Amino acid sequence: MSLTPATPRSAAGPLDLPARLRDAGLAAFVAFMLFLPLVGFRLEGAEGRLGLAWRPDWVVIGTAAVFLGHLALSIVRSLRPRAVRPAGAGPFGRFVSRHALWLGGAGVAFALALPFLPFSSRYVIDVATTLLIYVMLGWGLNIVVGLAGLLDLGYVAFYAVGAYSFALGYHWFGLGFWEALPLSGALAALFGILLGFPVLRLRGDYLAIVTLGFGEIIRIVLLNWVQVTRGPNGISGIPRPTFFGIEFTRQPAEGELAFHQLFGIDYSPDHRVIFLYYLILALALLTNVFVLRLRRLPIGRAWEALREDEIACKALGINPTNTKLTAFALGAMFGGFAGTFFATRQGFISPESFTFIESATILAIVVLGGMGSQLGVVLAAAVIVLLPEFGREFEQFRMLLFGAAMVGIMVWRPRGLLAHREPTVRLHVRGAHEERPR
Amino acid sequence: MYYFLQQLVNGVTLGAMYGLIAIGYSMVYGIIGMINFAHGEIYMIGAFISIISFLLLGILGITWVPLALLLVLLLAMVFTATYGWTVERLAYRPLRGSFRLAPLISAIGMSIFLQNYVQLLQGANVKPLPPVVTGGWVLGRDGTFTVQISNIQVIIIVLTVLLMTVFSWLIAKTPLGRAQRACEQDLKMAALCGVDVDRTISLTFVMGAALAAVAGLMATLYYGVIDFFIGFLAGIKAFTAAVLGGIGSIPGAMLGGLLLGLVEAFWSGYFSTEYKDVAAFCILVVVLIFLPTGLLGKPEVEKV
Structure with missing residues (x-):
């Protein structure tokens, strides 16, 4: 064509x-x-x-x-005859990838300063927190979809596992946020391994349907296992996070210190909101650093190689199943972390929050951003989270427009807003024709 | 024994509907290698068009049931097929030759769009249809328990068998079927040999949508209630059926649908209705572990 x-x-x-x-x-x-x-x-x-x-x-x-x-x-x-569109990145994509370092730095600086900027309000920080949850989920899923090239349609299941392992851990064993965080990551990773082990040796599209089914299974179990999960009523009263053990209350319990007393400032309910914001910012940045470093490790290289050509990888002695399994488990782990944060932020979770639409949204963020591009995920998450915010007046048309926008952006830019990320290393920079002596 | 027989009847009915939807998935996947995520929504639209057609015929005074059924069948197939064609034209054709995930995302977007489109236009509440076809046959009696096959079930099973026969003939004997099979093997080569690839793909979507519309009509008659959300679960189940039977294979889709319907019916008959979907997916995983290409799928030889 x-x-x-x-x-x-x-x-x-x-x-x-x-x-x-x-x-x-x-x-x-x-x-x-x-x-x-x-x-x-x-x-x-x-x-x-x-x-x-x-x-x-x-x-x-x-x-x-x-x-x-x-x-x-x-x-x-x-x-105005349409010019044949080049297959690679557009001028915008090229600009971004050339200046990725300082653009990323500027973004982080902006994110750090956001709560203290003049226009910032509780609403702005709330939206930014939601945005960062999606950024973190996008970065987590990016390991699976963008780097390893595996199609995961049930990512929300790991998010749910993370959220519920905190909620249930608190409910039954009295775990706090900081104890639950590593635990839920580990549990989500375990679920990832359990699911991935049988299906990762299959063809890619089967993986898609099995992950989709898995997402539904988790939701159905959460909905029907009423004795443990309280079914559709959900779990409420999930504790708010503490500043490493110090609570954000006006009147702390006898003999304990509250956050505002510790720092000698006046009490404000915004403190907790801002703390939550910084918490998710830290978690998201941790995910980002982790992914960027992983890329330079042999395992990261193996993921990208597998995405490009599985047969060549087998010939080179890479075990495709184990390599995919690590990607799957790591992606699931970050989903679990994000889930724990979601639970503590909302204070209430129910199976309603973990429907297929969530999975689709996260996958859309990764693909719209240009698979494998870390900055692209941020950009796409901003588009997907902020667009509905602007469209509050059209509440009932929100999802309609969301669906139409997904189709429209794909038709307009099939490779995502920023171009598909190239493999980190390549033998011939300009393709096979121009062979350089090495 | 009689209980078993009753579940068998129910399972075959359910399986027939899944099979009809699954064929749409399987054909599209066979030819262009994409999961047409909006197919479940097409089925839902088919159900809505059926219910609207029934009411319209009622207003027009056509109340002789066989005629009404036939007219509704035709109307639903034609109008739903238009939706299938349009979806392909708008959301998938511009993306042909693009990388693998792009059409999938576009399909998910289309699915969300269609769901909300119907919800906005027709309202979110459940739409009940008074029973159109009543009566049934008693197959056996064991004390107080009777094994029944209702007329609707008979219609569903007979219609499915009929459609499957016509459909298999279409694929095997007509020029269109030949073009489809050529496209399935190699799109580029088929185009070089003079097959109009775009037209063939469009017709594949039209056929898939028409079969989904029949399934939608059956669901309307069988359950008596529909809403805008029925497409999602039916779509997943039908795709599961297609994978179970070996995706790309038409008899496989039918077999997978039948198997899935039976699993669901027996599971809800003997264990619990809450976890019947879980059972269906577990069967899928187990089958895929031992038969990675599904029951009737051809093993795919990967070449470098």
């Missing part, structure tokens, strides 16, 4: 109006067929008898809009 240059469709000049009208008419006909049953009629009255309402005006408006839109679009396109 990339071989065919952009030529005008017919010899009748660039503005072949009859042909364009015919195309637009066809599009309008298809739109009419689409709109007629579902837009034209509306089922009404859920209880008892179902009625049918008829709204022909919507169908007419919709069809007309498609006709005119198609016509306008095709005329605009013919006046």
Whole structure:
């Protein structure tokens, strides 16, 4: 498809109006067929008898809009022939990857300063905390999808394992946040290994469906195992994190110190919010540093090599199953950490928070960012988390637009907002044709 | 024994519906190697179009059940197929030749979009349809327990067998089927030999959507209630069925669907209904460990 240059469709000049009208008419006909049953009629009255309402005006408006839109679009396109898009990064992607270091530094500096900037408010910090949770999840999943090239559609399961292991650990054994954090990471990694061990030797697409099924299994078990997880009611009263044992309360218990007393400042409920923000920032940065360092280790190289060519890896003596398993387990571990943080931040968790939509969102962040690109994940997470925030007025259209945006961005930039990350090392920098003496 | 028989009947009915959806997944995967995540939503749309068609026919005064069923079947197939075609045209065709995950993300986006589209247009509440086909046959009686096969179940099973036969003939004997099989083996080579690849892929989506619409109609008749969210679980289950039978293989999809339906029916009959989905996925994992290509899948030879 990339071989065919952009030529005008017919010899009748660039503005072949009859042909364009015919195309637009066809599009309008298809739109009419689409709109007629579902837009034209509306089922009404859920209880008892179902009625049918008829709204022909919507169908007419919709069809007309498609006709005119198609016509306008095709005329605009013919006046400005589309250049063949280069396969690699666009100018934006190249700019970002060239200046990744200082862009990343600036980002971290901004994130550190955010709570003290003039425009910052409790709302801003709350949104930023949510954003950072998704960034961290994205970075965790990036190990699995971006580096090792494994398709995981059930990442939210590990997030749920992390959240529930803290909630249940507190509920049954009285564990605090700091004790639960490593434990939940380990548990999530264990689940990753248990799941990955049988299925990682299979073809990639089977992995996708098995992980998707696993995500559902975890959710169904959480929902139905009422004696332990309290089912759909969820678990509330999860303790807030402490500043290494010092609580954020106005009146601490007898003989204990609260945060504001320790530092000699006035009490403010914002302290805890800001602390949570810094906590997730630290966790996310830890994930990032970890991933960046792993990339330079033999195991990281092996992941990228496996992603590029599995057969060559086998020939070189890399054990693909074990290598994938480590990626899977490490990715799961970070999902578990993020889950623990989520539980302590919300104070309440229920299976509702761990649906497939979450998995899809996280995967969308990784792929939209350009698989394997750490900065791309931040950018994509910002797009996905902040867009719905701006669209609060269109609450009911939020998910509709979210779905449409996912399709739109993929069609517009299939390789993600920042380009697909190249392998860290490569023998011939400019491909096989230009062989340099080494 | 009679209880077993009853579960068998229920399982085969369920399996027929899963199988019809699974074929759509399997065909698309066979040809372009992508998981058409929006296929479950297509099934849901089929169910909605069926229920709307039923009400419309009721208003028009066509109440003779066989005729009404036939008309609804046709309407649902045609309109749902349009949705299948459009989804492919808008969300997948621009991404052909792109890297592997791009169409998948696009498909997930499409699935979210369609779900909310129907929810916004038709409302979020459950839509009940009064029973259209009633009555049934008693197969056996054991004290107070009777084994029944309802007329709806008979219709579902017969219709599925019929469609499968037509469909197998379509794939095996017609020029379209030949083009599809050629595309399945090698897209580029098929194009060089004069197969219109874009058209073949479009028609594959149309056929898959039409079969999903039939499954949607069956679900509407069988369960009597639908809502905008039924596509998700049915989609996952049907994909599981397709993988179970060996993805890319049409008889495999049917067999996988049947097997999944039976597992679910027996599990809910003998153990618990809450964990029937868990059982279905566990079966999938077990089968994949021992038969990595599914039951009827061809082993894929990887070449360097």
